[in-house]
Amino acid sequence: MRKLLYLTLSMALVAVITSYAMWTTERPAGHYLSDLRIQLAVDQGVPGDRGNLLGIQPQLFPTDYQSPERLHRKLAAYLQQARDLGLLNAKTVVVLPEHVGTWLMVSGEKDELYQAASFDEAMNWLAASNPLPFLRAWVTAKGDSRVADAHLRMKAKNMARQYQALFGGLAREFQVTLVAGSIVLPEPRVEDGSLKIGRGPLYNASLVFGRDGLPLGQPQRQISPSVEERTFIQADAEQILTVVDTPAGRLGILIGNDSWYPGNYRTLNEQGATLIAVPAFVSGRGTWDKPWRGYQGPSTPSEISLKPGELSEGQAWHRLTLTSQQPISQARAGISVFLRGQFWDRGNAGQSFLSSNGQHFADGEARGARLLNLWL
Numbered sequence: 001m002r003k004l005l006y007l008t009l010s011m012a013l014v015a016v017i018t019s020y021a022m023w024t025t026e027r028p029a030g031h032y033l034s035d036l037r038i039q040l041a042v043d044q045g046v047p048g049d050r051g052n053l054l055g056i057q058p059q060l061f062p063t064d065y066q067s068p069e070r071l072h073r074k075l076a077a078y079l080q081q082a083r084d085l086g087l088l089n090a091k092t093v094v095v096l097p098e099h100v101g102t103w104l105m106v107s108g109e110k111d112e113l114y115q116a117a118s119f120d121e122a123m124n125w126l127a128a129s130n131p132l133p134f135l136r137a138w139v140t141a142k143g144d145s146r147v148a149d150a151h152l153r154m155k156a157k158n159m160a161r162q163y164q165a166l167f168g169g170l171a172r173e174f175q176v177t178l179v180a181g182s183i184v185l186p187e188p189r190v191e192d193g194s195l196k197i198g199r200g201p202l203y204n205a206s207l208v209f210g211r212d213g214l215p216l217g218q219p220q221r222q223i224s225p226s227v228e229e230r231t232f233i234q235a236d237a238e239q240i241l242t243v244v245d246t247p248a249g250r251l252g253i254l255i256g257n258d259s260w261y262p263g264n265y266r267t268l269n270e271q272g273a274t275l276i277a278v279p280a281f282v283s284g285r286g287t288w289d290k291p292w293r294g295y296q297g298p299s300t301p302s303e304i305s306l307k308p309g310e311l312s313e314g315q316a317w318h319r320l321t322l323t324s325q326q327p328i329s330q331a332r333a334g335i336s337v338f339l340r341g342q343f344w345d346r347g348n349a350g351q352s353f354l355s356s357n358g359q360h361f362a363d364g365e366a367r368g369a370r371l372l373n374l375w376l
Contacts, residue, residue, distance in 0.1 A: 034064055036077035038371055040085055041363030044354055045375030051091025051248030053275060053335045054082060054176075055372040057352040058100065060341035062114045062122070065103045068162045072170070078369060079174045087373050090211070091247040092176045097339035097352075098204070098256050098281035101167070101183030104159045105152050119344040126151055142201045145231040149202060152232070156185050156197050163207075164195045164215070172213030177246045181279045181339070182206040182255050184233060188219045195219070201234035206253050206279055208244050216244040222255040223264070226296040228283070241267045248376055249274035252331070256280050257296050259336065260320040262303055265329040275376075276323040276334035276355075282313060285347030292316035314351060318362075323355040332356070333374055340369070 038056070045052075056078050064071050075096075082088055106113060106122070110129050116122035127134040127150075137154035138146055152159075160183075167180035187198030188205045193214055195207065205219035221236040241264055243250045252273035258264055259278040268276065282288060292315070294300070294308030306319060323334020338350025353362035354374045363370055 034061070034070075034074055035059065035369075036074060038078045038081050038369035040087075040373065041352075041365065041370040042354060042361050042372040042374075043087075044356065044361045044373065047086070047375050049091075050376040051089065051093065052087065052376055053093050053095065053248070053277075053333055053354070053374045054087055055095045055335045055337040055352050055354070055370075056082075057097065057337055057340055057370040057372065059367075059369040060100070060103070060339065062103075062106060062343055064341075065106050066109070066114060067107060068104070068166050071104075071107075072166055075166075075170060076173065078371070079170065079176075082371055082373075083174065085371075087371070088174055088176055090175065091376075093179065093246055093248050093251060093275065093277070094171075094174075094176050095179040095277045095335050095337045096167075096181035096279060097337045097350075098182045098206075098279040099184070099339055100181035100279075101159070101163045102152070102204075103343070104162050104183065105155045107155075107158070107162060116344055119346045122344050123147075123151055130154060140199065143230075143232045143234070148232040152184050152202055153186055159183060160185055160188065160195045160197050164209075167207075168209045168213040168215070171209035171211060175211050177211060177216075177248070177251075178209045179251070179253060179277045179279065180207050180209060181337075182222070188221075190215045190218050202232055203236055204229070204233050204255060206255055208246075208251065208253070211247075216246070217242060220253045220255065222258055224257045224261065224296060226257060241271075243268060243271045243273045246275070249332075251275045251277060253277050253279070259323070260295065260301075260304075262301055262322060262328045265322050265331075269330045273330075274332050276329065276331045278321060278323065278334065278336040280317075280336050280338045280350060280352075281348065282317075282338060282350040283346065283348050286349060288312070288314040288349035288351060313349070317350075318353065318360050321353075321355070325355070325358050333376055335372065335374065337372070 113125040133154040137150035141149035171178035187200040204222040208216040252268035291309040334355040
């Protein structure tokens with residue numbers, strides 16, 4: 001009798017494990033419906049032969065990341081509308097927001113993840129659907145938040161491949177220079193024209209693609225991630241800010257909070273940067289109008305007198321982002337582009353703006369996808 005009981009339990013356990021293994025391999029494609037419209041919110045300057053800075057503030061949701069093809073469809077629709085408006089030419093530099101590539105970590109997952117009620121539930125589905133990769137990634141994870149690290153690390157190789165194929169493909173398809181927002185990867189680098197990853201800490205990095213779809217230079221890593229992100233994203237104080245040559249001028253990139261530090265602009269001045277792109281992200285619905293929380297890095301620059309709570313988050317971004325404000329920045333133009341949308345129960349804020357001759361030009365409407373254009 002006991003042998004029969006053991007046999008029955010063993011068969012049941014095998015059936016459960018087999019069913020679970022089969023479930024983890026299934027990736028059915030759910031129904032997809034997304035708004036492909038985008039509005040031209042700011043069009044500053046006069047068209048000429050010097051090119052333009054074009055910011056795309058997308059409206060994105062988890063289902064947009066269900067496959068790279070879906071994300072391509074949405075971003076290509078935005079670029080096509082910009083082309084129809086006469087905003088794309090051989091010297092156009094398109095800028096996308098921070099973390100637009102990071103969410104590729106949820107690409108190719110099960111419907112249960114996209115239908116989750118909260119971010120935490122979605123991440124539980126991500127781990128449950130990839131048990132062995134998650135465990136391997138967790139063992140090698142860095143930082144204080146090993147789970148958050150593991151979620152990204154286990155998908156990093158595919159994320160890097162998809163990021164280059166998607167954004168390099170868009171640059172080539174629309175014949176523009178494309179600042180592909182940012183993506184979080186372990187030790188990202190460009191080797192023989194391909195984006196590669198390492199085994200070390202995670203970094204938030206941005207890559208520029210030329211009109212031929214190939215990377216221009218090495219990934220620019222973020223120097224000062226936010227306090228929340230530092231639990232799994234490595235700050236790179238040793239990172240050297242560099243510029244890349246584009247048809248519109250020498251371009252420097254400052255990711256998110258890096259744009260608040262005057263010293264970063266001086267470094268770009270030394271390299272002759274004439275254009276500055278700021279891919280940005282502000283988490284939390286309504287945060288843009290709430291009191292500014294202060295510097296997110298280890299210290300506040302000595303020349304900055306602004307104190308937490310003196311201004312709103314949005315006002316602080318306009319005050320601290322010094323693109324095209326001499327003498328600190330000698331660039332003739334800059335653009336800050338924020339990611340908008342809703343990722344489960346986590347909203348985000350931020351209203352993109354342009355900088356030229358010491359002035360900021362912004363659209364006061366927060367909802368919907370936006371194009372912001374500056375003729376150089």
